[in-house]
Amino acid sequence: MKSLSLKRKLRSLYIVTASGIGAYVAISLYKNNEKFYRNVVMPLVHLLEPEQAHRLGILVSKYRLVPKTSYIDPDSLKITLFGKEFKNPIGIAAGFDKHAEAVMGLRDIGFGFIEVGSVTPEPQSGNDKPRLFRLSEDFAVINRYGFNSDGHQTVLQRLVNLRQAKKCDSIIGVNLGKNKTSTDAINDYVIGIKKLGPVADYLVINVSSPNTPGLRTMQDKNVLKSLLKSAKDTRDSLPDGSRPPLLLKLAPDLSYSELKDIANVVRQKETKIDGLIICNTTIERPQFLHNDNRTETGGLSGKPLKDSSTKLIAEMYKLTRGEIPIIGVGGVFTGRDAYEKITAGASVVQLYTSLVYEGPPVVAKIKRELAQLLADDGYMSISEAVGSNVK
Template identity: 60%
Template sequence: MNRLSSRHKIRSLLLVTAGGFGFYGAMDYVKNKESFYQRLIPIIHVLEPETAHKLAVFAGKYRLYPKSSFSDPDSLKVKLFGKEFPNPIGIAAGFDKHGEAILGLQDLGFGFVEIGSVTLFPQAGNEKPRVFRLKKDEAVINRYGFNSDGSQVVFQRLESLKSNHKLDSILGINLGKNKDSQNAIHDYVEGIEKFGPIADYLVINISSPNTPGLRDMQIKSNLIALLSEVVKARNNLPFKNKPSLLLKLAPDLTKEEQIDIADVVKLEKCKVDGLIICNTTIDRPDYLKSEEKSEIGGLSGKPLKDISTQMISNMFILTGGMPIIGVGGISSGQDAYEKIKAGARIVQIYTALVYEGPIIVDKIKRELSALLEKDGYKCVDEAVGKEVL
């Protein structure tokens, strides 16, 4: 059994290495040509989804992606959380779980980078296979289960980047709880104290469907208990420029649950600085065509687009315009624009990278800039919430 396991590992390593050389050599040759990515993606999809994910992180870690040549126009700059974002397009948590690929993601032209989810202690996550492409639906189902190197390892990695003055991006750190934790609030408080000195914003992720009982923390009484402690922990950090604190929500909340959450985050002791809407969904729309739709886990990608946008609109109204990071199903400038007009100040992508490659970052920025100009907006802020105001 061990022999077979070793052979499998060696075979996988050779496959990834060979694929890496071919992949990055070709990328260096053709740079950002869209036709190249259209040919490349089907080749990458021959690999198992998690192997392809590791390859993409490897490329980011060693800065093998061609650097974006797109110059962000002033219209895409956003002032938020006391920072100026060069553009409103970020990478969502889940891609760079351990803070390894930040420099490569900077090179792709993201306006900000969110890593994680990071748990207090290292954990392996759920059993494999745990990632599935739904190619016919341009979607992904994952049940990773917060696989994490743990807070200490990730902190040291980030501290090294900062000390070497390599970390230029606005950095968000998404915090999760360990699966076997007996005190989830303690996990989040410890995460805030650990990463507070190094993060521009911190995310309290209680919306992943892949950790048993996690979403129960969105229930009103549980949420009050959690947020009152994490807000206190953030406020008690012993330095002036404290990170902003955000709450990431599930898309499967009822309207009544959304109202409850809006009421909680308006309480002084529970007042976070913003919301991330939304995480993956456990819902399976009837129109899904891919055989993999029956897999357990969170669904992301195009099927989540309208669900996410509607929830952004709901929470923007219910909270009286609280800052929102919109995520879910964005694969074009139009998709990003719809979320901004629904109430999002900035947005994030992830699954679209699986189907279109890294060239999509510049594509979305170009298209969004053109849409803002067409509608007479000088900046992103002018368009925020225009569909609901």
Template identity: 55%
Template sequence: MGKLRSAGLIITSGSAIFASYAALSGNQKFYKQCLMPCFQLLDAETAHVLGVKMLSFGIVPFKTYQDPPSLTTSVWGRTFSNPIGVAAGFDKHAEAMEGLRKIGFGFIEVGSVTPLPQLGNPKPRVFRLTEDEAVINRYGFNSVGHPVVAERMKKFRQKTEKSIVGINLGKNKTSTSAVDDYVLGVECLGDFADYLVVNVSSPNTPGLRELQGKKQLQELIINVLKARDSLLSKPPVLIKIAPDLTSKDKKDIADVVLDPKSRVDGLIISNTTISRPSSLKSQLKSETGGLSGKPVTDLSTDTIREMYKLTNGSLPIIGVGGVRSGHDAYDKIKAGASLVQLYTAMAFMGPPLITTIKKDLHKLIREDGFKNITEAVGNDHR
């Protein structure tokens, strides 16, 4: 009996040591086949919160990949060591920025942040569509509010200047003035941000997407730019748009963002979709909310291509939506994105995915004869 117990103990400890080593060394197969399926035993929101906590405590793979010069790029006068960033919604409350940098992201976007703290929609509000490699969420801007995020950003900036961090701004559900909410965001958080995002495309706040309409958008941008121009740091302002816009909507947005009165510094394309492609297999497909992941890939890339054309390639675009591989990232770059973000694929594949994407991207641009990613931006249009 004693021997059996010792053997059991040795096997258990051996497996635990192996698992810890595999996890901390960032072994992609181990993440894909063992660790991430364990995470998926938890409900989607618990897994999300746990993932953020682990990153905020610095529990990250110790093996790092040195970004090659081919992936370095310069946008808005900032140098990105690689073009792959984490999309808004993962680190909503600015808790895990250092961990996210350590797992290899070239930039981080925190938020969306609302002026006042708010709880968001009732749970459950995040759903994994595993067969579709997709997620539906209706978080509804759960946020700790501007002052808490401002305090965290202040501390973070005192400790490290290395990371590029964008801040994504939202509005409170019960606010009577969207313009005031975004202006408050600029005033409170702008000086901590490498760029600011005016998020007018989340589908889970009533009336938010209507701010993409021509008149409303122009009024909003004029006020946001005025607030931005009175800041010391004057960060670039980007507008994040939906993938569900009509051709007229897109033309209107292009007209507004190119108009000298309301000219912004970039676009983020795209947010989640309210559409439900017929290819979806999961039973959860009819949950209300925004769909992200694989089914959004082409919808988002096509929107990038169209907006790049409508804006004559004159505005930097961050391409986001269903990026799961170097190929997906490269497609968005060729369609016109200067930078790329992802979220959902990381929830399925874990942090090693970032290194895989970067290695593949490096290979792909070399195969096409480009020296660096900047040369490949918008290549579909040449």
């Protein structure tokens, strides 16, 4: 009888303990507890191979399994850009939702805008696996995906469905790439503008990925002139109401003379664009990297890119005389990181790698910290702070 009684007690203890743990986990997930995600959820996710974890993140967002954020964006975080009002200046960078599958879930966790892609004209599988690597000690990632894409037609249909559902009020940008085997790179971007322009709030001409052979050479001033003129002419030929702003995404590995050449091109009348995204991943490997994966080929993103990205934003802000809006990206983990990019000249910012390490709550955390920094410095809005540290 004593043995039976002990078994019952142990069973009851197990049920109570399991129930308590289950309740704690459920409440922590529901409340988007930052520490719980950082210390429990994301380390568990990281038991998966990086690309498997990425795919899991897409599926979770696609089926909207993460509770909607309870954070309410203050008016100070609103900004008008490209003729549209952004509810807040924190966006998800291209590379996460490559195929426009996860837009609504990303909206739920608080992103002010969502950039999908890169999208290529024809479907392509990208580079061989493995092609995604975590550098956990460095809070960084190296990828060499190589523009794996479902192609224009599939992404177009997904975006059309979103627009027709009238449930998505998010600002959606589409990042355009070229097919690896294309013999006419400029035409790949022209096709993308024609196809996806009518469903995009802005389009990005991505010639800065390090993972497609020859792509970065399109940042050369002469090639860039031809590309941007064709892109502008194509955009301007679209029907009224279907002419999205055109942005150019730059690499962080450009020399100052190359930056000057690009600034000159993007300010000329025939090739003037509506915005810059600064910057893409880097092929440089800072000496302070610790993780063994630092030797992998591909583009490095995350905290190691933070300072060089912010410096590049300030340089291009000065070179373009503040005439061309900038989306800042690279190593944004905190509100202070975002604020530094804004005061360096970015109007809005994007993140990706911090989501890998801290999970969905990082979005609200950054917004909350950013709003406080604005208030501390006496700014009533984001727009007042843009470029305020550039001399």
